[in-house]
Structures are given as C-alpha cells and as structure tokens.
Amino acid sequence: xxxxxxxxxxxxxxxxxxxxxxxxxxxxxxxxxxxxxxxxxxxxxxxxxxxxxxxxxxxxxxxxxxxxxxxxxxxxxxxxxxxxxxxxxxxxxxxxxxxxxxxxxxxxxxxxxxxxxxxxxxxxxxxxxxxxxxxxxxxxxxxxxxxxxxxxxxxxxxxxxxxxxxxxxxxxxxxxxxxxxxxxxxxxxxxxxxxxxxxxxxxxxxxxxxxxxxxxxxxxxxxxxxxxxxxxxxxxxxxxxxxxxxxxxxxxxxxxxxx
Numbered sequence: 001x002x003x004x005x006x007x008x009x010x011x012x013x014x015x016x017x018x019x020x021x022x023x024x025x026x027x028x029x030x031x032x033x034x035x036x037x038x039x040x041x042x043x044x045x046x047x048x049x050x051x052x053x054x055x056x057x058x059x060x061x062x063x064x065x066x067x068x069x070x071x072x073x074x075x076x077x078x079x080x081x082x083x084x085x086x087x088x089x090x091x092x093x094x095x096x097x098x099x100x101x102x103x104x105x106x107x108x109x110x111x112x113x114x115x116x117x118x119x120x121x122x123x124x125x126x127x128x129x130x131x132x133x134x135x136x137x138x139x140x141x142x143x144x145x146x147x148x149x150x151x152x153x154x155x156x157x158x159x160x161x162x163x164x165x166x167x168x169x170x171x172x173x174x175x176x177x178x179x180x181x182x183x184x185x186x187x188x189x190x191x192x193x194x195x196x197x198x199x200x201x202x203x204x205x206x207x208x209x210x211x212x213x214x215x216x217x218x219x220x221x222x223x224x225x226x227x228x229x230x231x232x233x234x235x236x237x238x239x240x241x242x243x244x245x246x247x248x249x250x251x252x253x254x255x256x257x258x259x
Contacts, residue, residue, distance in 0.1 A: 086111075089116075089121050093164065099134050101134065112145075120169075125165050127156070129161045130159070135160035153165050156181075
C-alpha cells in the first residue's frame with residue numbers, strides 16, 4: 001500500500017505493521033510541514049516572551065516597603081495575606097488554639113528565626129484560647145527562638161491566648177486600647193472509669209501548677225499571688241502580664257506611643 005504525496009513534502013518511512021492475517025511491509029510517507037506553510041517565531045521574540053513571562057511572575061523586593069523579599073521563599077509563591085505578612089515578620093493567631101493552629105504558628109516562628117535571628121518577630125493575637133498542650137508547644141517555640149517575639153493583643157486574648165500573650169519578650173507585650181484579656185485556671189472534663197477520671201484530674205492539676213510557675217517567672221510575682229489573682233477578674237496590670245496599652249501603632253517601625 002502506498003500513499004503518493006509530493007516528494008518535497010513527504011519523507012518515506014519503512015515500518016513493519018502487524019495485521020490480522022499476517023505481517024507485511026509498507027512504506028508510509030509521513031507528511032512534514034512545507035517551508036512555505038511553516039510558521040516559526042524568531043528566536044528574539046521567543047526569548048522576549050519568556051523574559052516577559054518570568055518577569056511578571058517575579059516579585060520585586062521594592063513592592064514591600066518594610067522589608068526585602070526573602071530568598072528562601074519559592075519563586076512561584078502564592079501571594080496571599082499570610083505570606084505577605086510573613087515577609088514583614090508578622091504572625092497572626094486569629095483562631096482557637098488547637099494542634100493544627102499550633103503547628104502552623106510554630107513553623108512560622110522557626111522559619112523567621114532561622115531567616116534572621118536579629119530582627120524581632122511580631123505575633124498578633126485574637127484568640128479565645130483552646131488546648132493547653134497546643135499552647136505549651138507555641139510557648140516552647142517562642143522561647144526556642146533567638147529573636148525577640150513581640151506579642152500584641154487585637155480584640156480578645158483569653159485562656160491560652162492570654163498565656164501566649166504573656167509569653168512574649170519582656171518589655172514587648174502589648175494590647176490595643178479596645179482589646180480584652182482574660183486568664184483562668186485550666187478547664188476540662190473527666191468521665192469514664194474511676195482510674196481514668198483520676199488520671200485526667202492529675203493531668204489538669206499538673207497543667208495548673210505548670211502554668212502558675214511559668215506566669216510567676218514571667219511576672220516576677222510569687223506563685224501564691226499568681227494563683228490567687230488568676231481566679232477573680234482583676235486587672236492584668238496587677239500581676240504584670242502586659243507592658244503597656246498601645247495607643248498608636250505604626251507597622252513599619254513597630255513604635256509604641258503613649259500619652
């Protein structure tokens with residue numbers, strides 16, 4: 001079987017094909033694009049288009065006035081709000097403290113500390129609290145960082161949110177004028193068999209003593225005073241959890257201005 005095409009536009013190719021009734025040889029010319037109909041872009045245009053495409057995807061460090069772009073970030077990184085704040089060394093805790101949130105906050109803390117341990121890390125908090133073990137993980141990561149971690153309360157910092165707020169670097173713990181801070185003893189429930197209930201109660205008592213010791217070390221107050229002041233709704237200035245109330249906040253230089 002032969003297919004006749006113009007010799008200028010065909011290249012003969014010998015191939016062995018399999019058929020139901022046996023094998024046979026054939027020369028099947030493969031049509032190729034003619035020089036008249038072939039459309040190719042000049043090399044200069046192709047290079048220019050590639051350069052334009054790559055330049056459109058690259059993010060210039062001058063797009064962010066507060067800091068330069070990190071060389072560790074991926075080239076095709078999705079520029080969402082979280083990544084843009086991370087470029088400014090800002091971490092936002094805006095949900096309940098659970099294991100997933102703690103893993104996310106810890107990874108950001110370790111990344112920013114490894115990137116530059118001489119610059120402060122700003123941790124903004126608007127959280128009703130949550131898991132004690134997850135909050136302890138964030139606390140340990142904050143203490144592991146060589147960089148200072150400044151904490152700022154926006155809206156609400158309750159329970160473990162208040163504990164994380166107090167875990168910031170001394171002299172760099174702030175709250176906004178309209179924010180609320182609430183701290184209390186560890187809460188939990190116990191059920192099941194008597195042995196299971198006793199184990200759960202001992203675990204809650206352990207966390208209570210551990211948190212009181214940490215707050216006593218942070219505030220410089222005796223542990224008995226901290227334990228007494230955690231129950232009634234006293235002002236947190238009495239036990240020294242906060243440095244001051246921020247009346248004017250400038251994101252670029254992180255300046256505190258008081259009247």
